[in-house]
Every structure is written in structure tokens, then in C-alpha cells.
Amino acid sequence: MPRNSRCAAILGCMALTATLAGCSSLTPSSAGGDGDLVLRVQGMPPATDKPGVALFKKQVADFEKANPGIKVKGSTTVFDPLTFSAKLSGGNVEDVIKVPLTEPQRLIQQKQVQPITGQLKEWEHFKEFNPQVLQPLTDSAGDVYGVPQNPYAQGLVYNRELFEKAGLDPDRPPTTWEEVRTAAKRISDSTGKAGFVHESKDNQGGWQLTMLSYAFGGELEKEQGGKYTATLTGEPTKKGLRLLKDMRWKDDSLGKTLLNNQNDVIKQFAAGQVGMFMGSPGTYRLAKMQFGMENTDAFGVAPMPQSGGDATLTGGDIYMVPKSADKKHAAAAVEWLTFAYAKPQYSTDMAAEQAKALSADPKSAVGVPTLPVFDKKRQTEIDAAIKPYVNVKLRNFKPYIDGLSTLKLKPEPPFQAQKLYTALDPVVQAVLTKRDADIDSLLASAEKDVNAKLAADQK
Structure with missing residues (x-):
């Protein structure tokens, strides 16, 4: 984390x-x-x-x-x-x-x-x-x-009040990422708030991309013979980034503030400005105690939506x-x-x-x-x-x-995960800020960079 x-x-x-x-x-x-x-x-x-x-x-x-x-x-x-x-x-x-x-x-x-x-x-x-x-x-x-x-x-934290305003049932939150995309656009179009926010800096863009990759059935690291290598170019990871790219550039449902860490997102959520983000139930405490969320009845949380995977990141x-x-x-x-x-x-x-x-x-x-x-x-x-x-x-x-109980609990990448996250932050930022971001080349470059560092760490 x-x-x-x-x-x-x-x-x-x-x-x-x-x-x-x-x-x-x-x-x-x-x-x-x-x-x-x-x-x-x-x-x-x-x-x-x-x-x-x-x-x-x-x-x-x-x-x-x-x-x-x-x-x-x-x-x-x-x-x-x-x-x-x-x-x-x-x-x-x-x-x-x-x-x-x-x-x-x-x-x-x-x-x-x-x-x-x-x-x-x-x-x-x-x-x-x-x-x-x-x-x-x-x-x-x-x-x-x-x-x-x-x-x-990790799961999907959502604002029950914004769900109701957008005509969505807060007791039936999205279970797939296709449903998340649809709900995010409805919230954004109906309320003017950010339908969904993805963290993107301070290693948290890579951290949340890992969650997305797991939800699409992917892995970001593999072990063989006691040695670890990064696997950042898998199709599930690309699908997660394509989803974000579409939500940003086709749907315009990710809000106007695109470079956020967790505290930034929870602060916005506490103020009623965010419809959904990936987080744990424990973010309730930060929203209430640190950022003064007054309408705590609006806080809702669901299991991590899945689109080809069956796991959620644990920590x-x-x-x-x-x-x-x-x-x-x-x-x-x-x-x-x-x-x-x-x-x-x-x-x-x-x-x-x-x-x-x-x-x-x-x-x-x-x-x-x-x-x-x-x-x-x-x-x-x-x-x-x-x-x-x-x-x-x-x-x-x-x-x-x-x-x-329906999901497998999957830990974060076991070896030097922070180095993976550091390399992936710029990838997420590029997807969110550049319409023509080349996902394949960005991931290939990040994977090469990380594996050089992991190899040096395992000599």
C-alpha cells in the first residue's frame, strides 16, 4: 500500500x-x-x-x-x-x-x-x-x-445520496466495471459531480491500477525459481487502463481534478463531490474524522466489481x-x-x-x-x-x-511493490491527461524499467 x-x-x-x-x-x-x-x-x-x-x-x-x-x-x-x-x-x-x-x-x-x-x-x-x-x-x-x-x-466506496439523485439504487451498487462506467456517467451527467475518481500520484495510481488489474483477472508480478519479475503488459492491465481512458475522454465522468492521492479523493468524497472510488470500509473513518464528512449516512461500500477476475486486493x-x-x-x-x-x-x-x-x-x-x-x-x-x-x-x-465471501483475497505484489507503483503512476497520469496516450508503449517501458530494478535487487 x-x-x-x-x-x-x-x-x-x-x-x-x-x-x-x-x-x-x-x-x-x-x-x-x-x-x-x-x-x-x-x-x-x-x-x-x-x-x-x-x-x-x-x-x-x-x-x-x-x-x-x-x-x-x-x-x-x-x-x-x-x-x-x-x-x-x-x-x-x-x-x-x-x-x-x-x-x-x-x-x-x-x-x-x-x-x-x-x-x-x-x-x-x-x-x-x-x-x-x-x-x-x-x-x-x-x-x-x-x-x-x-x-x-479493497472495494468500491460510493455516495448513496448521489446514487439516488442519479436514479440509481444505492442498495444495488455496480458489480462489474461496465456497470461502474455506466453509473459514473449517469452521476456525472445528472449531478455535475465526478462519477468516479481514480488516484494517480504518490504511488497510489499504480496501487489502484493493481486493483483494477486483479479485477480484470491479471497479475503484476510473477515468481519463478525464487526470483520475481514484473508483468505489467498483460491484457487485464491494459483493459483497466482502456476503461479509465474511455471514462476520461469519451464519458467525461472522472471529474476535473485528475491528479489525486488518497487523501485528496477522500476529502472530495467527504464534501459530496465524488460518486465512487476504490477504497476499503476503513475510509469511512478518514472521511468522518479527518475530513469532517457530515452526511455519513451517504457513505456506502460494496465488494470490488469484477470484469473477468474473481479477486480483490488485500492489505x-x-x-x-x-x-x-x-x-x-x-x-x-x-x-x-x-x-x-x-x-x-x-x-x-x-x-x-x-x-x-x-x-x-x-x-x-x-x-x-x-x-x-x-x-x-x-x-x-x-x-x-x-x-x-x-x-x-x-x-x-x-x-x-x-x-x-465470493472473492479471493489477493495480496499486493510480494516483492518491491512500491517500485512497481512508482513506475505505474506516470502511466496512469498519462492516460488521464493525454488523449493520445499509448497504453501499450507506456506499459512496456514501465515493465522494462521495473525489471531492471528488481534484477538489481535480487543479485
């Missing part, structure tokens, strides 16, 4: 924890004033996320009480693909790092993170993890290297232990990962406690669905535990929940 998307917080009906993001400087330290071990952890929320800050502080206090001799020092550092590798190689990172799902396989292959299987298996509920969410964090020998938080699957935040953490800090880090991220997504008591605390803030969003981190039985119990505190309109998420 692109770096700006790290702020796309999800507070889940299916898995509830605080989503923590921001940025801060790293101040190395190994012991507290009284000789305590100081554990530096990424994932502390920014000051603007008051419910999240309060929850994080309580987690820290509870953890320190349960683990005397360990002091937790939170960091609001966020993943930046431009600087992350250098910091990690130099050991200038915290003892717990937070990365998007694009990174674990690369970090595992390059031996920049530590396996945590042995200590994690000591937790009695380890075997109840959903295998789908652990698979991207596991090496070929079966060792696990991280703990997921709020895994999600989430992953917490890992870097190679630079010594034995004591690594052991403390796994204790923190289990306490702060695994247990709250498993324990009905902790889930209910956190939901109650968060629901006290009128700006919070409790009950937004995410993918289950544990088995179905446990998830049903979690849902029941937080039900009294849910403050979102679950009816508006029903199309997504009902339809998600």
Missing part, C-alpha cells in the same frame, strides 16, 4: 483496535532511568487522533503493569518507501516497526527482520489465527515474522521486529505485539472495552468491518461483544459484507 495510505485507519466490527499513525524522530535508547529496558515501538497515534492517543496510553500503562522492567516508548514514525530501506539497513529504526503488506516478503528474503514464531506460539490462541492473514508474513519454512493489524480488502498494517533489535529487545517486542495487537483482536473483553472507550467520542467510528484475524467462531463472538457500542450505520456496509 502507498505511503499516504498508511493513515487510512480502520476500527473494526470484525477486528477492533486503535489505528495509529503519524511521524516523529527516532531517539535510540536501551534503558530507562531506573534500569528498565526501554522498548521503542512504532504505532503511536498523532495528537489529532484523541481517542487513539487515549487508548494507546492505556495500552502502554497496562502492558508496563503486566511486564515490570519494560518501559514502552511510542513513536509516530510512518512508513516512507523513500527512506525506510536506508534506515532499516543502518539500524536506525525502532524495536517494533510498522510496515504495509507490500514489504514483509522482501524484508524476510533480505533477512532484515526476525522470525517470531517460537515466542508467538507460546500464546495459547496462536493456532486460531486466520491462515490467510499470516500467509504473507510467513517464509517457505513456515516461520512467522509479524502480527497483522486490521487487515482489509493492512504489519508489525515486525527488525534485525537490529538485540535478544532482550526482540523478546520484549514480541510480548508487545501479542499484547497490543493479537490479544485485542481475539479477546471479547478487550474488544468490548476498547469499543466502549472509543464510542464515548462522537467523532469515533466503531463497527467498521475489516477481515477477521482469527477463525469465524471467534469473529462472531467479537462482533457480538462490540455490538452495543457500534456507532456506524451497518446497513450501508451490508453490500460489502455480503459480497466479500
